[in-house]
Amino acid sequence: MPVIPSLRGSREEVHYLEVASTVSVDNVGGTTHTIAYDTKIYDTSDMWEVGDPYIIAIPSNSIYQIDLEVDFSAQLNDSITENLRLGINPSFGATMSTDKWISNYSGGIELYNTTVSFSTQIYLRQGDTFSTNIQSYGFRTGSDFDGARLKVVSIGAITL
Numbered sequence: 145m146p147v148i149p150s151l152r153g154s155r156e157e158v159h160y161l162e163v164a165s166t167v168s169v170d171n172v173g174g175t176t177h178t179i180a181y182d183t184k185i186y187d188t189s190d191m192w193e194v195g196d197p198y199i200i201a202i203p204s205n206s207i208y209q210i211d212l213e214v215d216f217s218a219q220l221n222d223s224i225t226e227n228l229r230l231g232i233n234p235s236f237g238a239t240m241s242t243d244k245w246i247s248n249y250s251g252g253i254e255l256y257n258t259t260v261s262f263s264t265q266i267y268l269r270q271g272d273t274f275s276t277n278i279q280s281y282g283f284r285t286g287s288d289f290d291g292a293r294l295k296v297v298s299i300g301a302i303t304l
Contacts, residue, residue, distance in 0.1 A: 158298055159189040159203050165292040176279040178233075179214070179292045191296060202272040206298035212262045214278050215290040229279040230262035235272050240264055241279075265299065 163181040180197040189203040202208070212230055231241030242262045260278075268274075278289055 157189070157204060159191065159206065159208075159296070160186060160298075161189070161191040161200065161294070161296040162186045163192050163294050168288055168290045170288045176277050177289070178275050178277045179294075181292070181294065198275045199273050200275070200294070200296060202268040202270060202274075204270045204298070205268070207265055207267050207300040209265050209295075209297050209299050210263065210274075211295040212276050212292065214260050214292045215257070216260055216278070216280075217257050217288045217290055228260050230260055231277050231279065232262075232264065232266075232274045233277065234266070234268065234274045236269075240266065 162185040164183040164185060165179050165181050166183055167180070169177055178198050181192060182194075182197060184192060184194075191200050191203060193199075193201075210232055212232070214228075214230060216228060229241050231239045233239045276292070276294060278292075
């Protein structure tokens with residue numbers, strides 16, 4: 145496991161995870177879908193397990209940088225406002241999320257492909273878990289997401 149020197153002379157572990165979901169999920173219009181990961185790219189601290197593909201487990205107290213990207217194919221309705229929300233759902237409290245509004249097209253239904261991203265920094269404690277999700281509003285039921293990538297890295301330890 146990578147180790148970095150601390151300003152106080154002690155050693156701090158760096159935890160890094162990168163996982164992907166390579167499976168397309170059809171008909172996510174109007175629903176919330178929790179993302180299941182199926183590919184581990186890098187995991188220094190066993191934060192993700194194949195047997196529980198929805199959950200990320202936190203190995204130690206730290207501030208974590210969490211970056212989530214989702215590829216989305218939207219079936220847009222004419223003159224309806226479409227919205228995507230990406231979120232993380234920590235085990236201890238409220239969901240943190242970001243919204244992306246997609247412009248309406250005039251003249252009927254069009255196919256719109258986009259990558260939606262979400263990034264946050266959050267203090268997490270050892271044993272906390274979180275999952276990630278995509279939620280859509282205003283899309284037709286033919287809308288799909290075509291994959292996701294999640295990166296999680298500890299960026300600073302705090303002793304409380």
